[in-house]
Amino acid sequence: DNCANEMYHNWFADGTVYDDVLDANNVGPPPGYLTGGPNQAFTGTLSPPAGQPPQKAYLDFNTGFPESSWEITEPAIYYQGAYVRLLANFVSPVDESHTTCLAAGTSCLRGVQDGNCNCIATADDECPPV
Numbered sequence: 001d002n003c004a005n006e007m008y009h010n011w012f013a014d015g016t017v018y019d020d021v022l023d024a025n026n027v028g029p030p031p032g033y034l035t036g037g038p039n040q041a042f043t044g045t046l047s048p049p050a051g052q053p054p055q056k057a058y059l060d061f062n063t064g065f066p067e068s069s070w071e072i073t074e075p076a077i078y079y080q081g082a083y084v085r086l087l088a089n090f091v092s093p094v095d096e097s098h099t100t101c102l103a104a105g106t107s108c109l110r111g112v113q114d115g116n117c118n119c120i121a122t123a124d125d126e127c128p129p130v
Contacts, residue, residue: 003031006062008070014062034083035073044068 005021005028012018012029021028038058042049044067049057061069 004029004033004035004073005060006069006073007033007035008062008064008072008074009033012062014064019062033075034080035075036071036079039071042068042071044071 007029017026018029020026040054040057049059063069
């Protein structure tokens with residue numbers, strides 16, 4: 001697993017449980033996000049990334065101004081979209097002829113599954129129409 005430990009994003013803000021996966025108290029950002037990457041033109045003062053050759057100008061961090069981690073680790077649509085498009089080439093189409101059911105006794109919307117894809121009402125609740 002070589003996922004980013006930290007990234008600059010409002011959803012995974014510095015100091016939240018989504019901040020740093022290496023901290024045992026945190027869960028870190030979700031896997032699959034592609035972070036910005038090396039940036040030799042980084043304007044912050046932290047080294048690395050400042051003052052490094054092009055491919056070494058990277059640091060796995062998530063802090064705001066004045067360190068400006070968004071210049072390095074912020075995921076952006078212009079390469080996140082390309083990454084998803086690439087991954088789509090390796091995904092099989094969904095076979096819509098089969099229905100996946102929850103196991104018997106598993107909660108469903110206002111009821112429980114009977115094991116045959118049917119929601120059985122509990123108490124005064126009604127199950128949604130099938």
